Amino acid sequence: MGTRPGRSCPSEAWRVSDSYLNLLRAPGVARVMASQLVARFPTGMLALGILIHIETVFGSYGAAGVVLAAMSVGQALAGPVTSRMMGRFGARRVLVVTTVLCAGSMAVVALAPMQLWGFVVFALLTGLSSPPVQPAVRTIYPRLVDVGKLPRLFSLDASAQEIIWVAGPLVITVVSREISPVVGLLVCVAVTLAGGAWFITSKELGTVRIARSETRLGAVLLKPGVMLATVTGLLLIGAGAAVEVGVVARFGEGGLQAGVVLALAAVASLAGGLTLGHLPLTDWTLTRRLAVVAVGTFLAIYVSGVWWTGLAMVVFGFGIAPALAVMYTMVSDSTDFSESAEAYGWIGTGQLVGAAVGSAIAGFMIDANGPAGGFAVAAVVAALAVVAAALLRHARPKRTGADLLADAVSEG
Template identity: 55%
Template sequence: MDSYWTLLQTRGVARIMSAQLLARFPFGMLSLAFLLHIERIHHSYGAAGLVLAATSVGQAIAGPLTSRWMGVWGMRKVLTLTLVVCASALGVIAFAPTLPVPVYMVVGFIGGLSSPPVQPAVRTIYPKMVNSRQLTPLFSLDASAQEVIWVVGPVITTFVATQISTVLAIVLAMIFLVVGGIWFISSPEVGRVRIPRSRRKIGAVLARPAVLLATVTGFLLVGACAAVEAGVVATFGHDSPNSGIVLAIFSVGSLIGGLAFGHIPIGPWALARRMFIVFLGMAVAAASLEFWWLALSLAIAGVGIAPALAVMFAIVSASVKFSETAEAYGWVGTGQLIGAALGSAAAGFMIDAFDAPGAFWVAIAFAFVGFLIPVVLRRAHPDLRGRDASPIPDTEPIQAVRP
């Protein structure tokens, strides 16, 4: 814990971490908010799943694309443009009169396409703010904080959407997006760090095994979490506070796991071990949908989430050049966002067909594959024990001057 406190005392770290957390917070809310909002309007989880799928397609395109744009036009210009468009799309979904499902899908696609690339921006900034020995603990701390996005965000959404209004849940996400986005864009560090223009074709960074491993595993991890969230809501119904309480306990387990184990040295089996904890907890959860059983089993599953994310961030950082970091994290972020959307969408269809247990089956499948991938691809997992997790410096030919 002392290492985390020291990090937060480092100039600018607490500010930039808080700003990016607030700016990214809506993306832990919107999948569930859209699911509940469209289901309320069209009375079908399947229709809501189609809107989430369209949103995920936009996010898939946006992640690496807007990240590369930051190396061309600068972070602030790209972040500002995407923030304005994304907030406008959310406003249409929240306030427009009842629209046909295909129209909601188009608006969702635009919202996903304009998702501000805050995650790749901040991951690129971090190595410039701390020394190499502090970078891995910083990723661990950030991963713990990120759990507020993916787990606490749905808790807030559930309470607001079920107890007050689904429209207000989307509006609340818009407020977080705008306020957090302005705070992050105005941060001095965003103006000081210049991302070099990448010389390689878009997508080439996925040829690096560690980046592909982190992208695929992140997709499966967040997809499992999203399916669990939908399953918990379906278990207790729209009007019960129990779903919010269970998801809050889920988040507490993740936060504890991140702070307690996130600083452990990262060996080649690190990601597989952490994903197995997630799978185990979710598999146990499906045995009974009683309140206390779900609370306990999901707390166990949560213990593995933040440490797994910390491993993904660190192995990507240690495997790419600095000019490639933004795009690499763009792909990782895309994987996570698609996982959130498709996990909710698949859970929605399974809920329609098999009630709440169907969502937990989806979560177990995602988590199990998420455990198998790092086992099968363990040779792609760098061993960072005793190694620097900073990006590889960019080099270029230098013209020599002959005497």
């Protein structure tokens, strides 16, 4: 990369930051990125908000885990389906309907006095109606920048998403603690509607026509790289869900400490992604990064207090974004561009199934054994992820950047 006129030998850090700024200056990029981040911001708040609310109502983390599992199952079922529906009915129409239904279901969970089964039903509806913002964004981005700049744009987008996981837990815990869990969930409703409206009305969304998929639903899962990413993603996010429940149980459902500790994990994840993201990948890269996550979960079992738990969460978080980056790269390298949207949808579904199972099992283990039970569940699941990545390491595809560029050109 050459120097800019008037500047001699700029540092690598300056050149990287300048390239990201140039991306944001491209027409529509900053607006689309900001609006989709706001539209998705409740994803960093909702799980904790429901956990705090349901535990307050029923006095049971097991009950809260069941409700969270119902929402996650709904999201898992909806992901590939709503993405395909955008090709049939249009992105804006699908996003409007799902945004309104999702916000309405959240409001019922927050305000309606119900038995546990009622909360499960409306949490499931909340998950089923989750707006497919990510698939829509991935379709818009290639229209905003040249194909050669897409990897950098996706990297910038992935890094920016950590804002959701840093600020979201803090916002929901502060609101739930200082005001009430009900108000916390209503904040989620308001942000869902406001962010959804901003993204839906962006002119860039109106210029994109998402093509109807011609392949059989689920066929892409037969590709080894997609299957490896799905399995390890399920286990990684399952461990993360168990950690989240364990942190909230350790520091109290309304305590600010829980939000701080979870924010530390998110900051560490961002740091890990920026630190390790540029390194070349090998068959053992995913295994090593998942091992870092597993070490953090095991440490969390045996420590106590905000700072020691926070340190364990820093270790845990440092491996998350780098591990996810490997998974998403495997999906990209395993699929043609026409298949990638559905493939990413299935990766998301696997992760949500992991979140459902992890949070439910952790909830019951906490009721029986205290907060350490939640971290023990996380440690076992993370260890399984390490084993799976090691055993299936040869499924990692070996396609080159030239192969991917050729696909992009051939598909228009």
